[in-house]
Amino acid sequence: MKLVSAAFAALVIAAAPAWAETRVTYKSAKSGSSYYQMGVQVAEAMKAGTDGQIIVTVEESQGSVQNVMEVRARGADYVFTTPPALVGLAQAGKAMFEGKGDPKFDEIRALFPIPSxxxxxxxxxxxxxxxxxxxxxxxxxxxxxxxxxxxxxxxxxxxxxxxxxxxxxxxxxxxxxxxxxxxxxxxxxxxxxxxxxxxxxxxxxxxxxxxxxxxxxxxxxxxxxxxxxxxxxxxxxxxxxxxxPVVAYTTTAMEDETAYQLTKTYWEEKARMADSAPWWKGVDQGLMANIAGKIHPGALRYYREAGFPLTDAQM
CATH class of the missing domain: 3.40.190.10 (Periplasmic binding protein-like II)
Structure with a gap:
């Protein structure tokens, strides 16, 4: 009987989702700013909404340009916030990104909009x-x-x-x-x-x-x-x-399942976040139109399931 129980337990562990106990870094803004507070709230929502299976660490940032630049050295666990226009400039190597282009900029993909x-x-x-x-x-x-x-x-x-x-x-x-x-x-x-x-x-x-x-x-x-x-x-x-507009991004290095769970949990927990911080009330499906460029395939899976409006350019 003990052998059967042990075998069953092993099967349960093996069948656990790949995103269990995933750790993510969320780089937002200067500590003390409203956008840093939002990052903390997102982290709390992810922990609550996934029963602790996604743990988000919030990192202070000196600004949106830095957030985009760090894509060059970051891995699959990196989520950052920035206006969509900066992503376009980085991918085109223009303005503050002139002479600082990198192939990794082309791998940037959107997850979800946050308050503008x-x-x-x-x-x-x-x-x-x-x-x-x-x-x-x-x-x-x-x-x-x-x-x-x-x-x-x-x-x-x-x-x-x-x-x-x-x-x-x-x-x-x-x-x-x-x-x-x-x-x-x-x-x-x-x-x-x-x-x-x-x-x-x-x-x-x-x-x-x-x-x-x-x-x-x-x-x-x-x-x-x-x-x-x-x-x-x-x-x-x-x-x-x-x-x-401001959007949370990652890159194609992030696993589809992780991007799916992050996006799904964000939208499902948004109403609860709005109960304690009214700025989340300004986020709705209408902000999806502000996402210029492609959405991460994992996030796309959730948006299609939930019937969100999408454009050809986002897919």
Whole structure:
């Protein structure tokens, strides 16, 4: 009887899925950032959703370019986040990847979209500003060295406000306090929505987040995104703004089964993640259209099973 039991146990072990107790590295952003927090939440979701069979280690990153560059030296366990546009530049050897091309860039494949970097032009109720034209003569905080700062400066130029607003010399981390004490009339921030600093500002002082026309969105060359009414206190209508899509990628070195389980678990756990972090509510099947280039075959298997919308270019 003992021999039969031992043989049965051996058969069970042999039949265990290849992805059991798989370890994955997830490289996201600087610690303390919202995207690093998202990475931690993804890691927790993977552990819970697979009963510990997929363990994700979150690594701090200095930015999306570094994440892509590390593909050259990483193996099958590497997952990283970056805007899809950077993957295209790496594969074409253009811009910041000029002269740094590598065949491994061509092996990059998408897994799933994560919350997009979303532009917010936040004006205090006291300023009375409800559109871009009204920003003329006001004091605006752009921040320094961030995507939101450079994008905000670009939009001021596009919408005829260059030289017509005062740019405050204040750190973005102090935006809400500066708004409350009247040091600034508004601030520009980019991050996943709902943005914590916008939530705080809306609840404490009252704000108006400026909505863009479709013509203005087209001028920016960015992806249109709608923040639903009710997202922020006092927001009675939808906000039309722009975004920079962000996607989790791996390479063809990852086993199909691992990519399948990562993707399946991500979507199945997303609602639970949204219960503790509202920015996950902004992720839905509509973001699949933001994935430029090919999706990993393992992830494709899940998307086909679940009936997700796909394009020919993604397959």
């Amino acid at each position: 970097l979303t532009m917010h032009f936040v004006m205090s109720d006291a300023s009375g500003v409800t559109d871009f034209a009204g920003m003329e003569g006001k004091t605006i905080l752009l921040g320094k060295g961030s995507f939101g700062a450079s994008e905000g400066e670009k939009y001021l130029g596009l919408f005829g406000l260059e030289g017509k607003v005062t740019i405050a010399d204040v750190e973005l981390s102090n935006a809400v306090a500066a708004l409350k004490n009247g040091q600034i009339d508004g601030f520009v921030t980019a991050g996943s929505w709902p943005a914590p600093n916008v939530i705080e500002a809306a609840a404490s002082t009252g704000v108006h987040v400026i909505s863009m026309s479709d013509e203005q969105v087209a001028e920016t060359g960015r992806t249109r995104l709608v923040i639903p009414a009710g997202t922020y206190a006092g927001q009675d209508t939808d906000i039309v703004t722009t975004s920079l």
